[in-house]
Amino acid sequence: MAAMEALGATSPGPAEVTQVAHDSAAAVVGVGRAARDPATTARLVALVDELGLDTIAELWSARPARSLPGALWRLYALREWVRRAPATASREYAAGMRAAETAHVIAGVAEPPGPQELSTLVDAILTGVYDGEFDVALNRAGAFCRVISVGRSDLAHETDLRDADLGRHETEAAAAMLATGLDLERAAAAWRAGSLT
Secondary structure (H helix, E strand, O other): OHHHHHOOOOOOOHHHHHHHHHHHHHHHHHHHHHHOOHHHHHHHHOHHHHHOHHHHHHHHOOOOOOOHHHHHHHHHHHHHHHHHOHHHHHHHHHHHOOOOHHHHHHHOOOOOOOHHHHHHHHHHHHHHHHHOOHHHHHHHHHHHHHHHHHHHHHHHHHHHHHOHHHHHHHHHHHHHHHHHHHHHHHHHHHHHOOOOO
16 A cells, blocks of 8 residues: 555555455465465465565455454464564463463474474464465464463463563453454354355
8 A cells, every 4th residue: 555655646445455455365375375386385474574564464454353364464473473572482382282282282383382393383374374274274373372372371470470560461462362363263264164255
C-alpha cells in the first residue's frame, strides 16, 4: 500500500486492501505448493528475511485469524519471534512442555528444546505449508503456541513473586500466545473444510 502511494497512486480503499491481502496470500501458497521445488520452498520460508516483517505485516496482519492471510501472518510472525528471541523461546518452551505434553508431541520439537531446535521447528512448520499438509503445519504451530503459553504462564507465577506488574504482563503474553494457538488450530479446521480463503 505504501509502495502504491509512493508511486503517486491514491490510497487504496478497504476493499482493495482486503483483496490484495487475500490475493497475495493465495498466490504465495499456490506458487509454493505447485512448485514442489526445495529452493522455492526455502525462499518462501525465508520470505520475511527478503521482504521484512513490516511488509508482511502491512499485507496480512489486519486480516482475520481464520483467513489465509491471517494464518500466514501468524506463522511468519511466530518464526520471526523465535529467530529474534531464541533463548526466551526455548526457556518458555522448556517450561511448558511437560505440562502440555500432548501439544509438545504434536509440535514435534526435538529434545532438549534449545534455540536451534525451535528455529528448526518453525522452519519445518513453514516448509509444511508449501510442501506438506497445510492443516498439519497449522496444527503443529498451534500446538507450539500452546506449549509456549503454558511455559509463559508458569514462569509468570515465579516472576509475580518478585514483580507483580511484570508478572501480570507475562500472564497477558501467555494468554495472547494461547489465543494465537487457538486461531491457528481453527484455521487448520477451516483449511480442511475448504473455507480458509
